[in-house]
Amino acid sequence: xxxxQPLNTLAxxxxxxxxxxxxxxxxxxxxxxxVLLRRIGEMLDRRWLSNNGPLVQEFERKVEHYLGVRxxxxxxxxxxxxxxxxxxxxxxxxxxxxxxxxxxxxxxxxWQEITPVFADIDPKxxxxxxxxxxxxxxxxxxxxxxxxxxxxxxxxxxxxxVADGHGLKLMxxxxxAFACSHDGRMIGxxxxxxxxxxxxxxxxxxFEGGAVVTNNDELATKIRLMKNFGFSGYDNVVYxxxxxxxxxxxxxxxxxxxxxxxEFVEINRRNYHAYRDALQDVPGLSLIRYDESERCNYxxxxxxxxxxFPLKRDELIQVLHAENILARKYFWPGCHNMRPYRDYxxxxxxxxxxxxxxxxxxxxxxxxxALVPESIHVIIGIxxxxxxxxxxxxxxxxYLSLLLDTEARG
Ligand code: T4K
Numbered sequence: 001x002x003x004x005q006p007l008n009t010l011a012x013x014x015x016x017x018x019x020x021x022x023x024x025x026x027x028x029x030x031x032x033x034x035v036l037l038r039r040i041g042e043m044l045d046r047r048w049l050s051n052n053g054p055l056v057q058e059f060e061r062k063v064e065h066y067l068g069v070r071x072x073x074x075x076x077x078x079x080x081x082x083x084x085x086x087x088x089x090x091x092x093x094x095x096x097x098x099x100x101x102x103x104x105x106x107x108x109x110x111w112q113e114i115t116p117v118f119a120d121i122d123p124k125x126x127x128x129x130x131x132x133x134x135x136x137x138x139x140x141x142x143x144x145x146x147x148x149x150x151x152x153x154x155x156x157x158x159x160x161x162v163a164d165g166h167g168l169k170l171m172x173x174x175x176x177a178f179a180c181s182h183d184g185r186m187i188g189x190x191x192x193x194x195x196x197x198x199x200x201x202x203x204x205x206x207f208e209g210g211a212v213v214t215n216n217d218e219l220a221t222k223i224r225l226m227k228n229f230g231f232s233g234y235d236n237v238v239y240x241x242x243x244x245x246x247x248x249x250x251x252x253x254x255x256x257x258x259x260x261x262x263e264f265v266e267i268n269r270r271n272y273h274a275y276r277d278a279l280q281d282v283p284g285l286s287l288i289r290y291d292e293s294e295r296c297n298y299x300x301x302x303x304x305x306x307x308x309f310p311l312k313r314d315e316l317i318q319v320l321h322a323e324n325i326l327a328r329k330y331f332w333p334g335c336h337n338m339r340p341y342r343d344y345x346x347x348x349x350x351x352x353x354x355x356x357x358x359x360x361x362x363x364x365x366x367x368x369x370a371l372v373p374e375s376i377h378v379i380i381g382i383x384x385x386x387x388x389x390x391x392x393x394x395x396x397x398x399y400l401s402l403l404l405d406t407e408a409r410g
Contacts, residue, residue, distance in 0.1 A: 010385055011322035012393065018378050019324040026201030027370035029267075031253075031260035039252035048248060052228070055251035060211075062258055066179075067188035069213045071220035074246035074254075075227055078175045078197025078210035082108035084244050085195050085212045086145075088222045089169050093140035097173075098128045099334040099341075099348065100355045101147045105173050106335040109145075110344075117141070118336045118345075123354040126150065126288070126302075126362075130158035132351070137166055146191070147173040150288060150300040153182035156190045171195070178204050179265060181295040188213040193223075198254060203264050203299035203368065206254035209246050264369060268298035271367040271376060275301050278380040284309030285383060300330075301365040304358075310390035313363055319386045319393070325366065325379055332359040 009015035030036075043055060056074050063072040075081040086095070086108050095109050099118035106116040120132035126149045133144055144163050146154035154172065163170040175197035177187040188194050193216065198209035212223050222239070225232060230241030246254075257264075272290065279287050288302035305313040313329065320327045334355045335341055336348035349356065365379060386393065 010319060010382070010389065010393070011324075012319050013389075017322065017324045018382060019375070021324060023325045023366045023371070023375065023379075025326060025328045025364050025366050027366070027368050028200045028205050029203055029257065029260070029264045029369045031256040031258075035259065036252060036256040039256060040249060043248045043252060050245055050247045052245070053248040053251070055248045055255060056246050059206075059246070059251040059254045059258075062255065063211060063213070066258070067186040067213060069186070069188045070215045070217065071223075072211050072213045073220060073223045073227060074206075074251065075210045075212065075244040076246055076250075077208045078195060078199060079104040079108060080227075080242070080244045081195045081197075081210035081212050082173060083111060084223055084226045084242065085171060085193050086114065087112060088212075088219055088226055089143060089171055089192060091143045091169070093142050094138060095143045095145055096128075096133050096136050096141060097145045097335075098147050098149070098355070099336040099352055100126060100331055100359060101149060101173065101335065102175070102331055103335055103338060104175075105145065105147055106341060110340070114142075115140070115345075116335070116341070118334075118341075118348050118352060118355070120352050120354045121149075121358065122155075123358055125152060125155070126358055127152065127154045128159060129354070130155055130162050133159065134162050134166075136351070137162075137168070141166070141168060143169040143171065145171050145173055147175070148177035148180065148182075148187055150302055151176040151178075151180045151297050152288075152290065153177065153180065153187060153190075153294075156182060160191070175199075175202070175210075176299065177297070178202070179261060179295060179297045184294075186295070189215060192216055193219060198250075203268060203297050204254075204257050204261060206246065206250040206257070209250045209254060211246075265297055267369050268367055269296070270373065271371060272298040272301060274373055274376045275303075275365065275367075275380070278377065279303070279383075282380070282384060282387065284387065299367065301367045303363045303365060304361045305363055306361070310387050311393065313361055315393070316363065316383070316386055320379075320382065323382055325382070327366070328364040329359075329362060330364050332362070334359050 011017040060072040094115045109116040122129040170191040172194040174194040193214035198206040226241045227244030230239030284306040290296040
C-alpha cells in the first residue's frame with residue numbers, strides 16, 4: 001500500500017496501484033479459528049452433520065436469546081429462507097417490494113409466480129416509502145416486504161399502518177440488519193417475520209446461511225416443517241416442503257462468529273468513523289449515516305456521489321478499481337431494470353424516480369476486519385486525488401479507452 005502523492009501517480013494514469021492485491025467489499029469476518037476447529041472436530045466425532053443437529057439447535061437458541069425473539073429457524077441461505085417465509089405467509093398474486101435491493105428479494109417472489117410490484121424508496125433512507133407503497137396496492141395485493149437496506153431500519157410504523165389499513169401481511173428482508181435495533185427493539189421483532197442472510201459477505205456469517213425469525217408460534221411451526229420437506233416425525237409428511245436446512249458446519253461457524261460479534265461491530269464502527277471524519281471535507285461525496293442512538297452493525301460504507309462531483313460515479317469506480325480497490329455499485333440498476341423483470345414488467349420504472357436516481361449515485365467501499373485503518377486514509381486520498389485531477393483524467397487517452405472498454409463489456 002502506498003500513499004498517492006503527487007496526483008499523476010494515480011494507477012489509471014499509469015502509476016502503480018495503491019494496493020498490491022484486491023481490496024474487496026465484503027471480505028468475510030472470521031472468529032476464533034481454534035474454537036471453530038474444535039467445534040468442527042467434535043461434530044466429526046459425533047458423525048452428525050445435518051438435519052437439525054445439536055449445533056444448529058444451539059445456534060437457533062442463541063440467536064433467539066440475542067434478538068429477544070420467540071423463534072429462529074436456521075436455513076441454508078437467505079434466499080431459501082425468504083422463499084420459505086413468503087410461502088408460509090401465504091402470499092399470492094402481488095407483493096409490494098422495493099426495486100432498490102439485492103435481486104434475491106424479488107426472485108423469492110417471482111420464483112413462486114408471485115408478482116413483485118416495485119414501489120419507490122425514500123431517497124434519504126434508501127428504504128421503501130410507505131406513500132409509494134400505498135399507491136401500488138391493487139385488488140391482487142396480498143402483502144408487503146420491506147428491506148432494511150444497509151442495515152438501516154425501514155419505516156416499520158408507516159409500513160405497518162399501510163398493511164393494516166388494507167388488510168395486508170407485512171414481512172421484512174432483514175438480510176443486512178443482523179445486530180441492528182429500531183426504536184430500541186432488535187430487528188427480528190417487526191412484521192409477521194423477518195429474514196436474515198448469514199452469507200460469507202455479511203459482517204456475521206455462517207459460510208452460507210440464513211434464518212427466519214418470528215414471534216408467531218403458528219408461523220414458526222409451519223416454517224420448520226417447510227424447511228424439512230414437510231416432515232412431521234418419521235414417515236409422515238404433512239406439508240409441501242423443500243430442503244432449507246442449515247448444516248452443522250455452518251452452525252459451528254455461526255456459534256463461533258456470535259462469540260466475536262461485538263468485536264466485528266466495533267471494528268466496523270471504527271472504520272465507519274474513520275471514513276466519516278475523512279469524508280467530511282470532500283465536497284460532492286457524502287457518507288450515508290447510521291443512527292448511532294440505535295444498535296448498528298455498520299457493515300456497509302455507502303457513499304453518494306453528487307451530480308456536482310467532478311467525476312461521475314462510474315468514472316470514480318474505474319479510478320478505484322485501477323488502484324485495486326474493488327468498490328461496488330450495489331444495487332444498480334434496480335431489480336426492475338434486470339433482464340427478467342424488464343421483460344415481464346417493462347413499465348415498472350415509470351414510478352421509480354428515486355430508485356433510479358439513488359442507484360446512479362451509490363458507491364460501496366471496503367470495510368470489515370480485513371481492512372486496516374491506514375488503508376482507509378489511502379482510499380480517501382485517492383478519492384481526493386481523483387476529484388482534483390478530474391480534468392487530467394478526462395483528457396487522458398488511456399483513461400478514456402479504459403472507460404470505453406468497460407462500457408463495451410457492459
Ligand atoms: N436479500 C438481500 C437484501 C441481500 O442483500 C441478499 C444477499 C439476499 C437477500 C440473499 O441472501 P443469500 O441467499 O445470499 O444468503 C453478495 C452476496 O453473495 C449476497 O449474499 C449479498 N446479498 C449481496 C449484497 O452481495 P455479490 O454478487 O456481491 O457477491 P460477490 O461474489 O461479488 O462477493 C462480494 C465481495 O466479497 C467481492 O468483493 C468478493 C468478496 N468475497 C466474497 C466471498 C463469497 C470474499 O472476499 N470472500 C468470499 O468468500 O453478492
